[in-house]
Amino acid sequence: MPAIWKQPASIELLTRFSVNTASEHVGIEFTEVGDDHLTARMPVDQRTKQPAGILHGGMSVVLAETLGSCAAAFAAPKGHRVVGLDINANHIRPVTGGWVTGTARPVHVGRTTQVWQIEIKNEDGKLTCLSRITMAVLIPDDAKGATP
Numbered sequence: 001m002p003a004i005w006k007q008p009a010s011i012e013l014l015t016r017f018s019v020n021t022a023s024e025h026v027g028i029e030f031t032e033v034g035d036d037h038l039t040a041r042m043p044v045d046q047r048t049k050q051p052a053g054i055l056h057g058g059m060s061v062v063l064a065e066t067l068g069s070c071a072a073a074f075a076a077p078k079g080h081r082v083v084g085l086d087i088n089a090n091h092i093r094p095v096t097g098g099w100v101t102g103t104a105r106p107v108h109v110g111r112t113t114q115v116w117q118i119e120i121k122n123e124d125g126k127l128t129c130l131s132r133i134t135m136a137v138l139i140p141d142d143a144k145g146a147t148p
Contacts, residue, residue: 004106009033009074014040023066026059030070031101038071041101054094060120060129061089067104068116068133075109081138082114089131098123112137 014030023040026047032039042048042063050056065087072082100120107115113136120129 004036004109005033005074006077007074009038014038014070017070018066022062026062028063028066032103037103037105038067038074039101039103040067041099043099044095044097049096054096055100055128057089057091057129060091060100061087061131063100063102063120064089064104064118064129064131065133067102067118068131068135071104071106071116072114072133072135072137075106075114076137079140081140082135083138084133085113085136086134087131089129091129092127093122095122095128100128102129107132110137112139 010033011030018024018028027043028040030038030040040063042059044055048055048059065084069082069084076082100122102118102120104116104118107117113134115132115134118131118133119127120131122128
């Protein structure tokens with residue numbers, strides 16, 4: 001298991017966790033669990049486009065939050081939970097079709113917070129969105145007050 005992951009991480013597990021969720025509904029597919037990153041792709045189709053025919057910015061945020069949240073969960077110690085505190089997204093260029101691929105990489109993995117940067121690119125490998133998510137790491141009740 002790679003050093004960054006404190007819990008087993010795999011495409012199969014991520015796919016199983018996505019059943020009956022927003023990410024499954026919009027077609028997000030996990031494609032890689034690397035030593036220090038997670039990658040997934042999302043179609044640019046009727047589920048993810050805005051009326052102007054381009055990828056809806058909110059859907060880029062859905063992909064970014066999915067990747068950042070999943071990565072944070074696998075990077076947290078067993079029994080800990082992670083919840084989002086903040087997310088931002090800079091929309092760089094429009095996408096009209098095909099797939100976008102996002103990769104989440106850690107900026108900071110601490111005991112109580114994590115920060116992940118997510119780059120979303122089009123099929124030509126051009127950056128379409130740059131996002132950053134801050135996650136709170138919630139310590140289990142039975143571990144509060146315990147000395148590490």
